[in-house]
Amino acid sequence: MPFNKSHILFRNPFKYRRKTPKRTSEKKAAFFIFIVIIALCIGIITTGNFLKSVSSEMALSDATDMITATINDKINEKMSGGQYTYDYFVNLQKDSEGNVTAISANMARINTLSSEILQEVIAATNNGELDLKIPIGNLLGSNILLGRGPKIPIKIIMLTSSFADFKNELSSAGINQIKHQIILEVKVQIDVLMPWEVKSTEVLSKVLIAETIIVGKVPNTYLSLNQP
Template structure:
């Protein structure tokens, strides 16, 4: 009897970190796919364009002098994306989040075999989304402006005898444009 308890204790100590790592990886992958799908669906259904989010101010010669954000539209888009993300993550099916017992042994032959242990995603602890701008060099007189949305979702994972919390993040380009400036008379490139 005590030998059986020692064996069970040994297996618990050995398999617990493996189960935690596998559950975290599986849930992270599933939530990432769900997050990306929900964000892509929401952006395409809204039909948002760069011009809806940013207006360009130009001087009398046609040069861009300022970019002005439409904060009301950005906030509306952020709210609708967050709502879609939370709904999508809340509807994750527990069946697709099951780990075969053979995977826990570390033996290749048993990988993917045996009964499946369900990994339950409880609730979205929090979801957060934030816009930021990125400007990149796109040529001698060109600048690429991207509006990116960083989304992070904290998810609780219920395992037999343990609860894990993981955070899944995604960065999605929402809109972009290339701003063309005046071509310089002279171009000098120093260095490599």
């Protein structure tokens, strides 16, 4: 059979090289983008929750400081007149030798003063409400951003469960000497209304308003000022 050049087949060496499908690359890219988006979303949510928590605590702290300052200012104003001395609240009964035999509290005066102070604290607010504006930089806990940024409105509401009371503390001041301190204790329940949540807390303020040193033999039992 004669040789026919037309029967010779020339194969393309590149014809059977495996190629990566284009769709596979696109799927991988799409999957990678999807993972990145999910990671970003998780990061944003986590960061947002953390910032909310930090901001809430900072706002609560500022609200507590504001209420405490208001309470202390009103107590100091009330006590600055000099009318409310130790003898105003307490009567000391002594025997013929000058020894204290009993300590009696004037509960009527104590209750009246407690009520007046609490009313003045409430009167210092707008019917038991206070408005507070905190720069957003303060809520981020950064000294660099302190006092910077737009101000976030915070509302503080004093609840009706607030009350004022007197406590007494007795401690040794030496041989046959007892220090008797009268302490005004004001507890204010507040709600702090933030744009993202509402938190409740109790503000406790204690102020020493009178004290004396009782010299001589002191009875073992006292009429407690803690009694209503």
